[in-house]
Amino acid sequence: MAALVRRYWAEQWLRDGEGPGMERVRAAIAKARAAGFQAASDIIRFVNLTYALGPAFDTDPRYPWAALLHDRSQLPAARLDRVCQWAEKVLRTQEKETEKV
Numbered sequence: 001m002a003a004l005v006r007r008y009w010a011e012q013w014l015r016d017g018e019g020p021g022m023e024r025v026r027a028a029i030a031k032a033r034a035a036g037f038q039a040a041s042d043i044i045r046f047v048n049l050t051y052a053l054g055p056a057f058d059t060d061p062r063y064p065w066a067a068l069l070h071d072r073s074q075l076p077a078a079r080l081d082r083v084c085q086w087a088e089k090v091l092r093t094q095e096k097e098t099e100k101v
Contacts, residue, residue, distance in 0.1 A: 001025055001047060009051045024055060031058065035069050037076045045080050049087055063090065 002025050006013045013021045025047060032046035035058070046069075049057055058066045065086045068079050 001029065001044065004044065005047065005051065008048075012051055024050070027055065035076075036072055037080070039076065042076050042080055045084060049083065052091060053087060057087075063087075 002022055005021065005025055016024060028047040028050040029043055031050075032043045035046070037043050037046055049066075053063060053066075054060060057063055058069050060066065063086070066083055068074070069083055071079060
């Protein structure tokens with residue numbers, strides 16, 4: 001998992017450093033599992049969300065829709081699909097705002 005983060009989130013990995021980067025990945029994996037995600041693909045997506053939105057994105061008041069990740073009445077992949085759709089919208093909006101500056 002850390003190899004994927006190093007590859008796709010290289011800038012953040014370098015900024016964090018090896019030790020903190022590994023801890024951040026371990027913490028994200030633990031949070032994913034605590035939320036009921038077991039499939040490797042689901043855990044990878046959860047880790048990606050922590051890098052895209054921040055380590056505590058799932059409880060961040062700026063992203064109230066992320067609470068859906070903890071709603072066990074839905075299948076794990078379905079929860080992640082919905083949250084990833086919302087995250088993509090937020091990130092696109094942020095990108096457009098950055099382009100304006």
